[in-house]
Amino acid sequence: MFKAIITITFKKSILDPQGSAVHKALKSLGYEDVEDVRMGKHVEILLRGEEPQEAETRIKEMCSRLLANPVIEEYQVELVEVEV
Amino acid sequence: MKFGVVVFPGSNCDIDCYYMVDQILQEQVTYLWHADQDLHGVDCIIVPGGYSYGDYLRAGSIARFSPIMEEVIAFGKKGGLILGICNGFQILTESGLLPGALIKNRSLRFQCENTLLRVEQNSTPFTSTYSQHEVISIPIAHEEGGYVADKETLDRLEKEGRVVFRYCNEQGEITPECNPNGSLNNIAGIINEQGNILGMMPHPERCAEAILGGEDGKRIFSSLLEWWQGGAGR
Numbered sequence: 001m002f003k004a005i006i007t008i009t010f011k012k013s014i015l016d017p018q019g020s021a022v023h024k025a026l027k028s029l030g031y032e033d034v035e036d037v038r039m040g041k042h043v044e045i046l047l048r049g050e051e052p053q054e055a056e057t058r059i060k061e062m063c064s065r066l067l068a069n070p071v072i073e074e075y076q077v078e079l080v081e082v083e084v
Numbered sequence: 085m086k087f088g089v090v091v092f093p094g095s096n097c098d099i100d101c102y103y104m105v106d107q108i109l110q111e112q113v114t115y116l117w118h119a120d121q122d123l124h125g126v127d128c129i130i131v132p133g134g135y136s137y138g139d140y141l142r143a144g145s146i147a148r149f150s151p152i153m154e155e156v157i158a159f160g161k162k163g164g165l166i167l168g169i170c171n172g173f174q175i176l177t178e179s180g181l182l183p184g185a186l187i188k189n190r191s192l193r194f195q196c197e198n199t200l201l202r203v204e205q206n207s208t209p210f211t212s213t214y215s216q217h218e219v220i221s222i223p224i225a226h227e228e229g230g231y232v233a234d235k236e237t238l239d240r241l242e243k244e245g246r247v248v249f250r251y252c253n254e255q256g257e258i259t260p261e262c263n264p265n266g267s268l269n270n271i272a273g274i275i276n277e278q279g280n281i282l283g284m285m286p287h288p289e290r291c292a293e294a295i296l297g298g299e300d301g302k303r304i305f306s307s308l309l310e311w312w313q314g315g316a317g318r
Contacts, residue, residue, distance in 0.1 A: 013235075014187070015232075017190050067141070071183075071184060072232060
């Protein structure tokens with residue numbers, strides 16, 4: 001069994017209105033050293049299987065078909081093997 | 085002419101669209117249930133506004149995989165007329181029938197207000213009863229209506245004259261102040277390359293009779309009817 005930890009964020013070229021709002025809020029709290037804030041989504045998937053490579057291929061397929069919108073988003077996948 | 089209104093779990097403008105076609109346009113209309121795979125021989129499909137599947141993940145992302153959408157996508161690819169309004173526009177971009185995507189409004193708020201639009205293209209089946217560059221008033225009601233696309237896509241839309249509606253002021257000028265949601269180039273509606281699929285964030289079905297404050301939206305539907313009767317339907 002695998003656990004995939006997926007992080008989805010807007011591409012750099014897409015303005016992130018939520019990130020900008022949080023950035024402004026942090027600045028108003030005095031955190032002047034904050035350079036940039038990007039908001040995103042966190043998805044965890046438990047996947048049956050034994051082959052890490054196959055699991056990664058499956059997860060990436062899920063990301064490109066449904067979990068992320070390739071027009072505006074990019075994603076990162078972290079895969080860890082877990083005990084059943 | 086026969087219209088079909090798609091109904092997803094969470095659609096909330098489906099009845100308004102049905103009423104608009106049935107009572108005001110006085111043409112045939114039927115609902116198209118999301119779990120069905122039958123288009124009932126319709127000539128034009130309306131993908132209405134709402135919160136299909138709760139807008140979970142991304143607006144329109146789950147609706148796009150419902151059984152009826154397979155038929156809708158095939159219908160559109162064959163040149164069938166499709167009008168996507170608000171959440172319907174989001175679903176059409178998620179389906180790949182229209183380019184780009186819609187993200188959260190610049191204000192991060194749900195906005196329900198009248199907007200002024202400039203008709204940028206009156207040579208489409210959806211806009212033939214407007215004059216070119218006419219300023220019309222149609223309300224928006226959305227939280228995720230900021231139109232974005234990569235530069236290449238945006239340049240292509242502009243070059244090919246596929247931006248159909250743009251947010252403007254009373255003089256018809258396109259300014260940042262009259263952009264309600266942060267859409268790139270003030271884009272409120274676009275059409276596909278073949279010219280048979282229109283997506284727009286404003287709600288034409290909500291301003292289709294004088295008692296509701298205006299009739300500018302009705303003309304999208306009368307344009308479709310005129311286009312159909314003018315030969316496309318024969």
